[in-house]
Amino acid sequence: MKRRQGWLFFIIFLLTLSVYLLINYPLQLGLDLQGGSQLTLQIIKEEGKVTRDELEAVNSVIDKRVNNLGVSESNLQTLGGDQLILELPGEQNPLVASRVLGKTALLEFRTQKEGTSTDLKTLQLQRLTIKELIEQYSFAEKSQNDNNLKVIQEDLNDIEQELNYSSTSKDLYGKLIEIKKYVDNEITNLFIKTDLSGKDLINAGRRQEQTNSNWEVLLTFSNSGGEKFAEITKSIAGTNQLLAIILDGESISEASVGNQFASTGITGGSATISGNFSAENARELEVQLKGGSLPLPIEIVETNTIGALLGSKNILKSLYAAISGLIFVGIFMIFNYRILGFVSVLSLVIYGFFNLAIYSLIPVTLTLPGISGLILSIGMAVDANILIFERIREELYDGNTLTRSIDSGFQRANSSIVDGHITTLLSCFVLFLLGTNFVKGFAATLGIGVLISFFTSLNCSKNILRFFTTYQSLRQKNLYLPRNNFSN
Amino acid sequence: MKYNLELIKNKRKIIGFSIVLILLSLLGILYSTFNTSYKKPINLGMDFVGGNELRIERICNEECSNFSPDSVLENLRENSKNKNLLNNIKLQSQNNNKLISIRTPYLSIQESNNLISNLDNIVGPLNYESKDSRLIGPKLGKRLLTNCVTSLLVSLFAISLYITIRFDKKYALFALLALFHDLLIVFGIFSWLGIILSVEVNSLFAVSLLTIAGYSVNDTVVIFDRIRENLKSNKADYNETIQLSVNESFRRTAFTSITTLIPLLSIIFFGSYSLFWFSIALSLGIIVGSYSSILLAPSFLLKD
Numbered sequence: 001m002k003r004r005q006g007w008l009f010f011i012i013f014l015l016t017l018s019v020y021l022l023i024n025y026p027l028q029l030g031l032d033l034q035g036g037s038q039l040t041l042q043i044i045k046e047e048g049k050v051t052r053d054e055l056e057a058v059n060s061v062i063d064k065r066v067n068n069l070g071v072s073e074s075n076l077q078t079l080g081g082d083q084l085i086l087e088l089p090g091e092q093n094p095l096v097a098s099r100v101l102g103k104t105a106l107l108e109f110r111t112q113k114e115g116t117s118t119d120l121k122t123l124q125l126q127r128l129t130i131k132e133l134i135e136q137y138s139f140a141e142k143s144q145n146d147n148n149l150k151v152i153q154e155d156l157n158d159i160e161q162e163l164n165y166s167s168t169s170k171d172l173y174g175k176l177i178e179i180k181k182y183v184d185n186e187i188t189n190l191f192i193k194t195d196l197s198g199k200d201l202i203n204a205g206r207r208q209e210q211t212n213s214n215w216e217v218l219l220t221f222s223n224s225g226g227e228k229f230a231e232i233t234k235s236i237a238g239t240n241q242l243l244a245i246i247l248d249g250e251s252i253s254e255a256s257v258g259n260q261f262a263s264t265g266i267t268g269g270s271a272t273i274s275g276n277f278s279a280e281n282a283r284e285l286e287v288q289l290k291g292g293s294l295p296l297p298i299e300i301v302e303t304n305t306i307g308a309l310l311g312s313k314n315i316l317k318s319l320y321a322a323i324s325g326l327i328f329v330g331i332f333m334i335f336n337y338r339i340l341g342f343v344s345v346l347s348l349v350i351y352g353f354f355n356l357a358i359y360s361l362i363p364v365t366l367t368l369p370g371i372s373g374l375i376l377s378i379g380m381a382v383d384a385n386i387l388i389f390e391r392i393r394e395e396l397y398d399g400n401t402l403t404r405s406i407d408s409g410f411q412r413a414n415s416s417i418v419d420g421h422i423t424t425l426l427s428c429f430v431l432f433l434l435g436t437n438f439v440k441g442f443a444a445t446l447g448i449g450v451l452i453s454f455f456t457s458l459n460c461s462k463n464i465l466r467f468f469t470t471y472q473s474l475r476q477k478n479l480y481l482p483r484n485n486f487s488n
Numbered sequence: 489m490k491y492n493l494e495l496i497k498n499k500r501k502i503i504g505f506s507i508v509l510i511l512l513s514l515l516g517i518l519y520s521t522f523n524t525s526y527k528k529p530i531n532l533g534m535d536f537v538g539g540n541e542l543r544i545e546r547i548c549n550e551e552c553s554n555f556s557p558d559s560v561l562e563n564l565r566e567n568s569k570n571k572n573l574l575n576n577i578k579l580q581s582q583n584n585n586k587l588i589s590i591r592t593p594y595l596s597i598q599e600s601n602n603l604i605s606n607l608d609n610i611v612g613p614l615n616y617e618s619k620d621s622r623l624i625g626p627k628l629g630k631r632l633l634t635n636c637v638t639s640l641l642v643s644l645f646a647i648s649l650y651i652t653i654r655f656d657k658k659y660a661l662f663a664l665l666a667l668f669h670d671l672l673i674v675f676g677i678f679s680w681l682g683i684i685l686s687v688e689v690n691s692l693f694a695v696s697l698l699t700i701a702g703y704s705v706n707d708t709v710v711i712f713d714r715i716r717e718n719l720k721s722n723k724a725d726y727n728e729t730i731q732l733s734v735n736e737s738f739r740r741t742a743f744t745s746i747t748t749l750i751p752l753l754s755i756i757f758f759g760s761y762s763l764f765w766f767s768i769a770l771s772l773g774i775i776v777g778s779y780s781s782i783l784l785a786p787s788f789l790l791k792d
Contacts, residue, residue, distance in 0.1 A: 095598060299625065301628035305621040306619070306620055309618050310619065310620055313760075318759060318760065321754040321757075326751075329747050332743075332747060372763050372767070375754070376699065376748070376770070378747075379744075379747055382744070386743045386747065387744075416710045419713070422650065423650065423702045424706065426650060427647070427702040429646075431639055431695060433639075434635055434638055435695070446699070
């Protein structure tokens, strides 16, 4: 008898521990419950699988960029070998993050090929025209001015003829973008690669230009980078060859190097890019350069945004669902199994606390699918109780004593309970391994629930029941049988 | 309380009923594959095909003013750069014009923000705190679909393996037959729901199928366990023993189903809308699953 009491104290101890854990380590809520944005970034690799090292490298670049952006409490994690998930809690706009993170930010320094000055000038002019056309287009589109649109189309045709290139896009906007890309590419091709790149940077910054309100981006090279930069500028100083700074294949600045640098090149280990940046653009470039370029391009494949109000509504709704579910199940059990039902309600409450405590311990981030996993696992936990109680009832009908009936009820229901739990665990395991982030939440809570139910439905129920039966007044058989015995 | 299900007498009726259900499901799947706009056995949702889904509430003083979705769409189109994209846009209003939900093909975050600000101009002010927006790229969609199908197949295989090891071949085969019966019928019901109410399935539907699989097998195993136990000890007629075992386990299966259905109904009535169809799928699975474990699977065991 003493040992049994010991179990009961152990259960009470665990229960107190759970409550203590829950008070001191509050549950982590997913974005669908607290509001916020979630971006899924897919690493793009044309051939072969993304290796662990590549994933790590991309992860660290993205992590640096996120930190430099200054988003608070963001959370970055890898998913399934070639995806990253970035969570931005609260009302932070995912737009800026997506613009900054999505770019490869491959910075190159190139020198102009000899004898291409005229070609470059023509292309620079065409680039300017295209940029203007794109701006005009958004105005014309907004004001529904068909005449203007026609003019843009005609201008575009002229450029296409000059370039001897015809675009394949269907709508006007697509065509404009396509031609701009083509021109950018042509310009880049007039320059030769050097061995100086974004890897040689140790820092980047931004400041407002003195003469106008535009911003410029400051680059600081490492020692070797500074030497390379001096070498390169020396080689073209005083000639009509230009130095281009190219970001992701698009030249963002073309500048000449004055004759005065012919002997030493530009020393000092820094450079500025002044290409009509707005404050925002300059900041984005700064963040990208600070974080370094991505070893592999990424694409944002999924964006979820949940308002804070909706999040708190979701919490309330889930709470209603969970509590009403528990109450109705409790009523059903007590009505059908009387004292046994009451025992199962007690062990269900314990079960609930254990689950929540485990969530805060691991920790499991609670999401909507996660909560539905928990609610569903209530059903599974009760199932074990029902199996046992049905057996106990049969034993009682067969005329066995209460203690004997209880013992053999637990014993005989054992194998069925194990089977049921194992099949569910199998499903959870597969779901957790293969599922998406969303699905994982469900699999985790259901799986944890099933594991805990092994303990609560077999051990807790048994010990509470034994404790009850130590009281003489609670040992009448009819308290354990359903009230409606009319068919017997 | 004793139950007396006349399994032996009704064997043909039970199997016939199941065959009718399966044929209806197959009909729905075939119709959905060949005669609907989406040409798939089931109406795949955004998770699997990619796209943009937006739900947002309007701020209204008392009652929200009426608006016609068509004219709002017309307005949106006029204000948008990307005309092609908006050809496939769907807009609905719910909760007395308060809640607006929009579905479009895949948009970038910038395009989606433009859409929302345009919408704000037309039917605003909008409550950004109530926003629920999901953007899924088509690439990710395809990946999610393969992911879900693999998870389903792998775990069905794992469950089959477990059952085959646990029982002898005959029992294992019938338990699995009952399992596929349940999954096919739930799938068929959702094919029909897709045809009639354009209900779409998402990754949670795949999760519900997996959960149903675990559940249905569990139910059948419990009854088969009882049958085996009784066949060992009972000298009575084989068919009678099976019928007795089913009646003995009937209460347990029915009660378990009820106690699982209760929390699911709470989610259906009180829970978040994103879990609505998920809970419906699970509830249907549990109902069909209990039917097949109590009546269908044991009927397979009966001798003529």
